[in-house]
Amino acid sequence: MAPDSRGTAPGTRPAVRVLVVGGGYVGMYTALRLQRALRQRLRSGDAEITVVTPEPYMTYQPFLPEAAAGSISPRHVVVPLRRVLRDCKVVIGEVEHVDHDKRTATVTTLATGEDGTGAVGIAYDEIVLAPGSVARTLPVPGLAEFGIGFKTVEEAIGLRNHVIEQLDIASATRDPEVRDAALTFVFVGGGYAGVEALAELEDMARYASRYYHNILPSDLRWILVEASGRILPEVGPAMGRYVVGELRGRNIDVRLETRLDSCERRIVQLSDGSRFPARTLVWTAGVRPSPLLAATGLPLTGRGRLRCTAALRVEGVEHAWSAGDAAAVPDLASAEPGAETAPNAQHAVRQAKVLAQNVLASLAGQPLTDYRHRSAGSVASLGLHKGVAQVHGRAVKGYPAWLIHRMYHLSRVPTFNRKARVLAEWTLAGLFKREIVSLGSLEHPRAEFEIAAGADPDPRRPGGAGDRARPGDGPSPDDGPPTSSG
Numbered sequence: 001m002a003p004d005s006r007g008t009a010p011g012t013r014p015a016v017r018v019l020v021v022g023g024g025y026v027g028m029y030t031a032l033r034l035q036r037a038l039r040q041r042l043r044s045g046d047a048e049i050t051v052v053t054p055e056p057y058m059t060y061q062p063f064l065p066e067a068a069a070g071s072i073s074p075r076h077v078v079v080p081l082r083r084v085l086r087d088c089k090v091v092i093g094e095v096e097h098v099d100h101d102k103r104t105a106t107v108t109t110l111a112t113g114e115d116g117t118g119a120v121g122i123a124y125d126e127i128v129l130a131p132g133s134v135a136r137t138l139p140v141p142g143l144a145e146f147g148i149g150f151k152t153v154e155e156a157i158g159l160r161n162h163v164i165e166q167l168d169i170a171s172a173t174r175d176p177e178v179r180d181a182a183l184t185f186v187f188v189g190g191g192y193a194g195v196e197a198l199a200e201l202e203d204m205a206r207y208a209s210r211y212y213h214n215i216l217p218s219d220l221r222w223i224l225v226e227a228s229g230r231i232l233p234e235v236g237p238a239m240g241r242y243v244v245g246e247l248r249g250r251n252i253d254v255r256l257e258t259r260l261d262s263c264e265r266r267i268v269q270l271s272d273g274s275r276f277p278a279r280t281l282v283w284t285a286g287v288r289p290s291p292l293l294a295a296t297g298l299p300l301t302g303r304g305r306l307r308c309t310a311a312l313r314v315e316g317v318e319h320a321w322s323a324g325d326a327a328a329v330p331d332l333a334s335a336e337p338g339a340e341t342a343p344n345a346q347h348a349v350r351q352a353k354v355l356a357q358n359v360l361a362s363l364a365g366q367p368l369t370d371y372r373h374r375s376a377g378s379v380a381s382l383g384l385h386k387g388v389a390q391v392h393g394r395a396v397k398g399y400p401a402w403l404i405h406r407m408y409h410l411s412r413v414p415t416f417n418r419k420a421r422v423l424a425e426w427t428l429a430g431l432f433k434r435e436i437v438s439l440g441s442l443e444h445p446r447a448e449f450e451i452a453a454g455a456d457p458d459p460r461r462p463g464g465a466g467d468r469a470r471p472g473d474g475p476s477p478d479d480g481p482p483t484s485s486g
Helices: 025-037 039-044 061-069 153-172 176-182 192-211 237-249 291-295 345-363 399-412 416-431 447-452
Strands: 016-021 047-053 057-059 078-080 089-099 104-109 120-123 126-129 133-135 184-188 221-225 252-255 260-262 267-270 275-277 280-283 287-289 320-322 377-381 387-391 394-397
Touching: 016 025, 025 039, 025 047, 025 057, 025 126, 025 345, 039 047, 061 153, 061 192, 061 399, 089 291, 126 345, 153 176, 153 192, 153 280, 176 184, 176 275, 184 192, 192 221, 192 237, 192 280, 192 377, 237 252, 237 387, 237 394, 320 345, 377 399, 387 399, 394 399, 399 416
Parallel strands: 016 047, 016 126, 047 089, 126 320, 184 221, 184 280, 221 252
Antiparallel strands: 057 078, 089 104, 104 120, 133 287, 260 267, 267 275, 377 387, 387 394
């Protein structure tokens, strides 16, 4: 029997089959390290690494606020998996179910609904579960209809287009109620995502307002709603209070110990009794583990994360591994009993390295290594040339913190190609003015052709005609969601 192009006979099973579920930090970095270690075996067909992910790229999420503000192009925030994982098999799809006893995963792909063959089964010897997390929402009336998330590059760019579009609406309308609603921007959640997204977009919108003859920066109303008594808890109480003062000094209304009660008909109601119209509501109030984990039959914590050992193996289960948002990993560097590592990028990237080493050690029958990392600190951007940082217990703020933020994330973004492109964009942004163009039509490129061809575009489609206010229109239950879901 003649060998195929990979050096194995047709139908021959690879000696090692590793299935990586998820193409985020943990998934990509784990597959990349396994690829480097097993490259010769992969090319000979003696090993196989399969990566199943809904998107063909990894998103570097710390850059989403800058992408939303226009400081970085969207294509430079993502890393194409097929280019980086050349010796791996990348499958664009979603894992629906895992039968670990039989070592098989049921996967639906882009072709599943087209060819009528249904879901496919992928066999494995070792599985790495890193599906990440999804937005944690609450049953707030109107949230599903009008809320905007901030976890994907599509949502970040859609939000940028939406904010600029609101300035266009406010500039053109003759109805003061529509104008007030268009110029009111509400962000729910005082963590990294909420604070950085609000700060960057407020910076961008304030700059953009100079190009509107009838809009002043003071006309824009920005509101940050946080249910607890502090924001950015990772940078410490003192720096958290500094951030509140910094934001309020920029005329941003920060409301602590306040919850969103309703946003029906685009009327925002808060737990402090305030009620006002707003056409923009950004929800960044936390995340929860991927629903896939409940379909694996593997042990979960009360919060829905996989129970893992410090060696990143699923507790009590052989040949199953996890890290990142999906895993509850003991924090060996913490003095607090029972502490778990935070589900952030700082841990995910480092855990992926240890996870890959342990998978290889397990295959070779060698002892495993426990994951241990003491956080060096936290950094956050508050807009152009503004930021806060906590580095080895030392508080830094203002321009130095902003510079540390950029240097740190530039060092962490994957591949030299992306580092060079991001650095070039930052350099050019320092020499030229901001771009303030809304390209919302990119989200629905066939809309104009549908009209020209006599079709009837769906007026309720997100970002479509039903979502664009007309002069004299007020908040209406017929208005569509304020952004594309991505």
